[in-house]
Amino acid sequence: MRALIQRVSRASVTVDGEVIGQTGPGLLILICAMQGDGEAQADHLAAKIAKLRIFKDEAGKMNRSVLDSGGSALVVSQFTLAADTARGNRPGFSAAASPDEGERLYEYFTAQLAAQGVPVETGRFGADMAVELVNDGPVTIWMEA
Structure with missing residues (x-):
């Protein structure tokens, strides 16, 4: 799985004009x-x-996790993280899981993150979503498992 994590002051996801997460x-x-x-x-x-310790402690050092800081998470499915740009100018996405498996693992991941104690809201898998955020820092981290 691939994840792009951003520490945010706030973030939201909108589908058809309605904020859903x-x-x-x-x-x-x-x-x-x-x-x-x-x-x-x-x-x-x-x-x-x-x-992941990316939140500031009392001394201003990144030494606290989302759990330590009392924060929450907005999880949004993003198949374009599978983009292969090695050839040509049009990215390929064949490395992404099939839609059914992608949705299953997306839902499983969000449940596992919530089971860790993180309050979680989500986007809508496969929907055309508008994501707004205020990146805090900015802090943006790429992870793979």
Whole structure:
């Protein structure tokens, strides 16, 4: 699985003019299941992200996790993280999991992140979504499992 994690002051996702998920201070997680991924990769990524120390402590150092900081997460499916740009000018997405498997792993990942104790809201898998965010820092981290 691939994830792009952004520490945010706030973030929201809108579908058809309606806000369907949002977070205040916390994380915006764009997530993509790749071919061959399974629950083990989702478990690993959820545990790692929940404990990732990218929030400031009292001394201003990145030493606290989303759990430590009392933040929450907005998780949005993003199959374009599977983009292959090695040839030509049009990205290929054949490395992404099939839509059915991608949706299953997306839902599984969000459940595992919530099981870690992180309050989670989501986008809508496969929908045309508008994502707004205020990146705090900015802090943006790429992860793979």
